[in-house]
Amino acid sequence: MYETHYHRASSIQDAVKLKQAAGEGKYLAGGMTLIPTMKQRLAAPTDLIDLRHVSEMRGIKVTGKTVRIAAATTHFEVASSAELAAVCPAICGLASHIGDPHVRHMGTIGGSLANNDPAADYPSAMLALDATIVTDRREIAAGDFFTGLFETALEDGELVTAITFEAPAKAAYQKFANPASRYAMAGVFVARRDNGDVRVAVTGAGSSGVFRHKGMETALSSNWSPDALANVPVDASDLLSDIHADATYRANLVKVMAKRAVAAA
Amino acid sequence: MAKITMTVNGRQVSGQCHDRTLLVHFIRENLGLTGTHVGCDTSQCGACVVHMDGMSIKSCSTLAAQAAGSEITTIEGLAANGELHPVQAAFKANHGLQCGFCTPGMVMTAVDMIRRHGGQLDEATVRAELEGNICRCTGYHNIVKAILAASAEMGGARVAAE
Structure with a gap:
């Protein structure tokens, strides 16, 4: 030092x-x-x-x-x-x-x-x-x-x-931790307000840092359930790729963590 | 160089060190208490764990200056009147160590863990709580056993005292 x-x-x-x-x-x-x-x-x-x-x-x-x-x-x-x-x-x-x-x-x-x-x-x-x-x-x-x-x-x-x-009325966070560092390889925080507004924020995966996923927000606003996310695409082109996980793998993790978070909320 | 004063294992101590001196180096080199180890130097292994104001911290990732005025407990401060602390005794009884390098950090972590959980620990919790302590010999099995044994004993002692 x-x-x-x-x-x-x-x-x-x-x-x-x-x-x-x-x-x-x-x-x-x-x-x-x-x-x-x-x-x-x-x-x-x-x-x-x-x-x-x-x-x-x-x-x-x-x-x-x-x-x-x-x-x-x-x-x-x-x-x-x-x-x-x-x-x-x-x-x-x-x-x-x-x-x-x-x-x-x-x-x-x-x-x-x-x-x-x-x-x-x-x-x-x-x-x-x-x-x-x-x-x-x-x-x-x-x-x-x-x-x-x-x-x-x-x-x-x-x-x-x-x-x-x-x-919020309901919220939960789920992350897939890097097995060594324990930092999030993908972490998703979901929150639903009393008025029905939904926010979905993703960390660990974005190539410009934390971001909101509007597609998942829209899907969850009309149907607050893990199933509502089944057909929502997660674009891998803006996601990080490294030795731990490439962008397409992270895109899948984002979806899985989001579903788990909604189920846990 | 600045003069730093803190309480270590119940005794007020002071020493001259740089503002950049890490707490672990102050403890080992200024105070000669070499039970606290430097394992990885990258803040991951937990061999340097001590208690600051009653909470477990990594002394390799804390400046001595940050700890000025605080109460520090190191591994040397656990045994009282020549008797091993219950956690130390449980590590001995359960063979919770092999080379022993990580052991001071493991024991300090276990004492903090048992205090926070009030003696109510199960295996899954102990393993999760050992996230910040790396042992390359034991495979953790006997460390977990030792912590559970100490937790049961200390929890039992608390009930008896009440």
């Missing part, structure tokens, strides 16, 4: 100020991607601004059906929140299968979203739940937030502070 300077932020304002004062600085949440990347010398931030001690960035608040998860809340905290499980168990289930127990004790929802790994789980939930990403300066709809592989709408120095969404 290259030399770096560690700073511990005490508030959101403090964190943003520290970041502004830093050269090529980076926010450090759980560090479960950033530190391994720095160890491999693939990232070399001059400064790290640690967010773990910013109390206003921790915790889950459920008011009626409105959910607010502060950005430095860990995967473990999301997975084990009884309050959250009462209104949206799908997101608890998703968090309980990220990485391994040690990663879940450190890794955070905000860190995952800001990194936007194309195989990360949370981006699909944000897109399917029509969540809002709250930053230190504005609110961004999930649909506008994820802009490409490891790319987001965040400006330089902009800090994700929380996410909010309205709990």
Whole structure:
């Protein structure tokens, strides 16, 4: 790891100020991607601004059906929140299968979203739940937030502070995990609103990162059942191909995971 | 270089290290506690697992600076008064190790797992919870057996205490 300077932020304002004062600085949440990347010398931030001690960035608040998860809340905290499980168990289930127990004790929802790994789980939930990403300066709809592989709408120095969404009537997430890394080779989050609106978001498979599958959304809007997806085509031309799975195999996985998710919702 | 202070196995300790120093290196090199191992160096194997403020974490993927002010427990902090911790005793009784390299991480993971599940563990849960710990000798069978035995004993002890 290259030399770096560690700073511990005490508030959101403090964190943003520290970041502004830093050269090529980076926010450090759980560090479960950033530190391994720095160890491999693939990232070399001059400064790290640690967010773990910013109390206003921790915790889950459920008011009626409105959910607010502060950005430095860990995967473990999301997975084990009884309050959250009462209104949206799908997101608890998703968090309980990220990485391994040690990663879940450190890794955070905000860190995952800001990194936007194309195989990360949370981006699909944000897109399917029509969540809002709250930053230190504005609110961004999930649909506008994820802009490409490891790319987001965040400006330089902009800090994700929380996410909010309205709990859906039904939702579920299913992923086919890479047997070694446990990242999604295909993960599908389905959500249905009280008014019948359906969203289907796919992670791990898209060559430009997380995406919505409009064909499956239309099919599920008129018939919320796994069978409704039987004849919906999944186009392989925009999907990732690698040594683990080629695009046509991933296209099939997307369909199978979507069916399983609808059955589980 | 900065001075870092934390509580390790109940004792307040401090040491000079770089901001980039990993917690595992601080524990091994500054404190001389070499029970915590570096296995893979790519954050996958779990040989470096310690507890920070009561939760299992990978000390190879955490900076010492991040851990400043926290309470750390390492494998050296488990046995009390010359008696093995129940999890350590169960690994011994069930032959839950061969070369022993992964064992400190396995034991620290097992203690955390048993605490979170309140002694209510089954084989499938133990195997799923071992996702982040790799053993290249045992085939995991006796590790799982050891964790289940320790969980039953510690769960039983809790009931007796109540």
